[in-house]
Amino acid sequence: MEADTSVSWDALTADVVERIAAFLPPNEVACNLRFLNKAVAKVLLRWKLVRLSQPVPHHAFIRRWGHEHSMSHLTLKQRKHLVCLLARCGSIANLEAAVSVAGCPLTHEVFKAAATAGHLDACIWLHDHDCAHNYRSVIQAAGSNGHVAVVRWVLRQAPDPGALVRLAEIGLVAAAGAGHRDLCEELLAAGARGVVLSLAAPSAAKGGHVELTQWLLEQGGPRFHNADVNDPSLLLEAAYGFDLPVLQRLYHARLGGSPATPGCDGGGGSGAGGGSGGVSSRDDFALHWGERVALQAVISPTLDWREKVEWLEAGAGCRLGDSGGDGGGGGGGGRVLLGWNGVFERRAEERDALERVMFLQQRGLVDYGDLLRVAVARGNLAVVRHLRAQGLLEQVPRGCDLTEEAAAGGDVAMLGELLAAGWPIGPEAPRAAATHGHLHVLRWMLSEGEGGGEGEGAPDGAAEAAVASVVMRKAMREADGGLLRCAAGSGSLELVEWLWERGCRDWGERAFEAAVGAGSSALLEWLVARGCPMGATGQAYLIASRNGDIATLACLRRLGCTWDQDRDRAGGTFFLQALGGQGGFAPCSLAVLRWLAAEGCPVDWEAARARVAGRQDGWAASVLAWMDARMAAGAASGVAEAEADGGVPLGREAAALAGGRVGAGHGHPRA
Numbered sequence: 128m129e130a131d132t133s134v135s136w137d138a139l140t141a142d143v144v145e146r147i148a149a150f151l152p153p154n155e156v157a158c159n160l161r162f163l164n165k166a167v168a169k170v171l172l173r174w175k176l177v178r179l180s181q182p183v184p185h186h187a188f189i190r191r192w193g194h195e196h197s198m199s200h201l202t203l204k205q206r207k208h209l210v211c212l213l214a215r216c217g218s219i220a221n222l223e224a225a226v227s228v229a230g231c232p233l234t235h236e237v238f239k240a241a242a243t244a245g246h247l248d249a250c251i252w253l254h255d256h257d258c259a260h261n262y263r264s265v266i267q268a269a270g271s272n273g274h275v276a277v278v279r280w281v282l283r284q285a286p287d288p289g290a291l292v293r294l295a296e297i298g299l300v301a302a303a304g305a306g307h308r309d310l311c312e313e314l315l316a317a318g319a320r321g322v323v324l325s326l327a328a329p330s331a332a333k334g335g336h337v338e339l340t341q342w343l344l345e346q347g348g349p350r351f352h353n354a355d356v357n358d359p360s361l362l363l364e365a366a367y368g369f370d371l372p373v374l375q376r377l378y379h380a381r382l383g384g385s386p387a388t389p390g391c392d393g394g395g396g397s398g399a400g401g402g403s404g405g406v407s408s409r410d411d412f413a414l415h416w417g418e419r420v421a422l423q424a425v426i427s428p429t430l431d432w433r434e435k436v437e438w439l440e441a442g443a444g445c446r447l448g449d450s451g452g453d454g455g456g457g458g459g460g461g462r463v464l465l466g467w468n469g470v471f472e473r474r475a476e477e478r479d480a481l482e483r484v485m486f487l488q489q490r491g492l493v494d495y496g497d498l499l500r501v502a503v504a505r506g507n508l509a510v511v512r513h514l515r516a517q518g519l520l521e522q523v524p525r526g527c528d529l530t531e532e533a534a535a536g537g538d539v540a541m542l543g544e545l546l547a548a549g550w551p552i553g554p555e556a557p558r559a560a561a562t563h564g565h566l567h568v569l570r571w572m573l574s575e576g577e578g579g580g581e582g583e584g585a586p587d588g589a590a591e592a593a594v595a596s597v598v599m600r601k602a603m604r605e606a607d608g609g610l611l612r613c614a615a616g617s618g619s620l621e622l623v624e625w626l627w628e629r630g631c632r633d634w635g636e637r638a639f640e641a642a643v644g645a646g647s648s649a650l651l652e653w654l655v656a657r658g659c660p661m662g663a664t665g666q667a668y669l670i671a672s673r674n675g676d677i678a679t680l681a682c683l684r685r686l687g688c689t690w691d692q693d694r695d696r697a698g699g700t701f702f703l704q705a706l707g708g709q710g711g712f713a714p715c716s717l718a719v720l721r722w723l724a725a726e727g728c729p730v731d732w733e734a735a736r737a738r739v740a741g742r743q744d745g746w747a748a749s750v751l752a753w754m755d756a757r758m759a760a761g762a763a764s765g766v767a768e769a770e771a772d773g774g775v776p777l778g779r780e781a782a783a784l785a786g787g788r789v790g791a792g793h794g795h796p797r798a
Contacts, residue, residue: 136163141170148174158187179212188221196648198228202618203646203676206231214238214253217246226256230678231646232716233258238265242281245274266294270301273310278302282317295319296326304330308339315346323347325358333364335429337373340365359416366423371431371438378443382409409444417445425483426470433486448492471505481509496523503532508540515548527553535559539571546591554609556595557602561610564617566625572599573629608633618645620653627657636662643667646674648682655686665691665701668723672705672715677722684726702730706738706750714742717749724757732758 136144144167148156156174161167177183177191191197198206206229213222214237226233233253238260241249254260262281269277278298285291295317302310311327319327328343340361365377417439424435425447439445471480487493495514502510514520533541534556546552560568572595602610603626611631614622615638623642639659642650661667667688671679691701702723707714715723724730732754739750 136167144170152181154178154181154183154187158184179209180215182216182218183221185218185220185224188218189224192228193224195228198230198678199648199652199682200620201647203231203644203674203679204618206646206678207234207236211237211240214241214246214249215244217241217244217249219248219252222249222252230676230681232675232718235259235261235264239268242266242268242274242277243272245269245272245277247274247276247280250277250280262294263297266298267301270298270307270310270314271305273302273305273307275310275313278310278314288318292318292321296322299323300326300330303327303336303339303343304334306331306334306336306339308342311339311343320346325360329358329360329364332361332377333368335368337369359412359420362412363416363420363423366420366435366439367427368429370429371435374435375438375442382412413444413446417443418447421445421447425487432483436486447487447490471501471507478509480505480507481513484510484513495519499523500529500532503529503538503541503545504536506536506538506541508538508544511541511544515544520548525550527551527555531555531559534565534568534572535563537563537565537568539568542568542571542595543591546594552595552598554598554602554605557599558610558613561613561622561626562616564614564619564622566619566622569599569622569625572596603629603631605633608635608638612638612641615639615650615654616641616645618642618647618650620647620650623650623653634659636660636666640667640670643670643679643683644674646671646676646679648678651679651682651686661686661688663689663691665689668728669701669704672719672723673712675716675719677719680719680722680726690728702728702735703738706735708738708741714739714746714750717746717753720750721753732761 139147148160148171151160153174154177156171157177161171161174177187192209198209201209210222210225210229210231210233213225216222233256235258238250238253238258241253242265250265262284266278266281269281281298282291282294285294295314296319299311299314299319300322302314315323323343324347328340328347331340331343362378362381365374369377420443421436421439424432424439426432427435429435436447440447470483484493484498499511499514499520502514530542530545530550530552533545537560542552542556557569557572560572574593574596608631611623611626611634614626615634634654639651639654639661642654655661661683667683668680668690671683702720704712705715705720705723736751736754736758739747739754
């Protein structure tokens with residue numbers, strides 16, 4: 128049957144167009160389908176957003192991000208994140224285009240992003256383009272997500288059998304935690320049996336994978352009867368990941384002599400044996416590890432977490448606030464030394480964390496100072512309001528650190544709640560908000576929002592905003608320009624403009640250097656256009672060099688920022704600093720060193736080579752090879768020029784050029 132070519136997109140109803148769009152990836156609709164004609168574009172208005180976390184048609188990506196200054200408004204952090212997003216998508220063409228423009232180093236986070244998404248081609252491309260990587264984190268990311276092809280590739284990169292086994296063990300633990308049995312089987316075959324009982328089975332238990340935990344325990348073989356069986360890590364993680372019935376079966380199997388498999392009656396081994404460092408009885412277990420097991424149940428993601436705690440306390444002797452010896456986690460006075468981050472971690476609902484706080488409150492096991500600090504850091508307003516309503520905040524020593532924490536997190540509602548509770552606020556709060564680019568917090572503090580606040584969840588009382596406004600206005604008048612410097616360090620041009628328009632203009636070289644560290648070319652250009660001094664010490668270049676930020680280095684060059692000319696005419700001091708080894712700074716990458724030399728940075732090649740020759744690593748080997756090639760090229764160039772000028776003999780002149788100082792404007796050899 129032939130297609131009816133007489134039907135055009137113009138003839139389709141809006142409903143049909145939307146149905147077609149529903150079958151396409153969102154970015155295909157946003158970048159292609161919307162542009163068929165005006166009628167289709169009107170129907171597909173809600174498909175305008177292009178998500179870089181999903182595959183983007185190459186032509187559309189190039190149109191937006193493929194030209195030289197397309198990322199000038201992005202900070203270094205944002206450019207790195209963009210490259211990570213593209214690695215996660217797996218499009219080599221888009222990734223290559225972005226890397227050529229981004230001007231930032233290929234970090235191990237980029238490699239990890241590709242491995243997490245299972246894009247083997249992207250991993251290989253990054254490897255071939257010298258992307259920084261750690262095979263341990265790569266196989267962990269791939270194993271956690273069940274990407275067999277990437278795991279196999281990482282194992283093939285192992286330099287020796289021992290390294291292969293260690294990588295396989297890391298992958299096994301990660302795969303077990305995510306429940307990928309097929310991958311676990313493959314990694315066991317690769318030699319990862321050494322961690323089956325000690326790490327892999329507990330990891331599976333923490334993930335709540337009952338059948339996989341049982342299977343891994345069965346792989347223990349003869350070693351099932353030794354000290355590994357009695358390692359408390361399995362019960363610790365089971366208290367977190369398993370529901371109560373499975374936890375009970377495992378507990379009795381481990382410590383009561385019954386079969387040691389969590390999901391059925393089969394298996395082998397008894398918990399009565401015990402080796403060095405193991406647990407030989409229920410009483411010993413409760414004494415040394417009981418409180419930690421109960422705490423794991425408190426922070427558990429299972430719905431029956433409360434029932435687990437109650438059973439552990441009543442039926443297993445694992446009591447909260449009853450810490451014992453080497454494994455205990457208790458604090459003095461019957462209070463639990465609890466990692467409150469665990470209570471708030473993965474708690475999507477504020478009420479869920481509050482329920483656990485109240486549960487511990489009933490047992491008198493809450494240190495309110497620690498609790499309040501973590502609740503503010505995690506932005507859990509429900510817990511803070513609960514403590515305030517009960518008058519418990521009066522028990523907590525007051526300082527400016529909590530309001531600073533709320534401001535740094537961009538949490539206007541939390542900041543208002545603390546101020547309403549009488550918490551002090553100091554100049555650190557507006558600086559913290561500026562450092563993290565939170566313009567909405569500074570606006571609220573200056574009382575510019577409607578009713579003294581703006582944004583969802585902002586407090587509606589003007590009194591708190593008035594208190595903050597006094598601090599904010601004082602910070603804006605600081606002679607050292609601290610607030611503007613913090614804003615420049617965030618890389619937010621919008622924020623710096625906002626402060627500038629309100630008279631906050633006391634800046635200096637430190638503000639410019641902070642902006643260099645942030646890596647936004649647009650902000651640097653804006654600052655220079657308004658007279659912000661760039662400095663003459665070369666510090667701006669050094670900051671960008673240590674960040675590996677070639678895009679910002681190029682921007683500094685365009686803006687006319689100078690090297691430290693007074694010192695560097697004498698001996699290339701700046702370039703030596705870029706080689707690291709002073710002040711604990713790591714050396715700059717070879718790509719940065721190449722750029723500096725090519726752009727005329729003064730270099731004392733003999734001193735530079737001596738600095739690098741003292742290191743024994745891959746970086747030093749590659750840098751020395753590059754330096755030797757440049758010096759040889761410089762010597763050959765000097766001889767040719769000398770012969771053309773009258774046959775100056777070989778010897779000192781050529782040697783001096785090969786190993787001597789090359790400064791800006793001296794016709795230095797290029798790589």
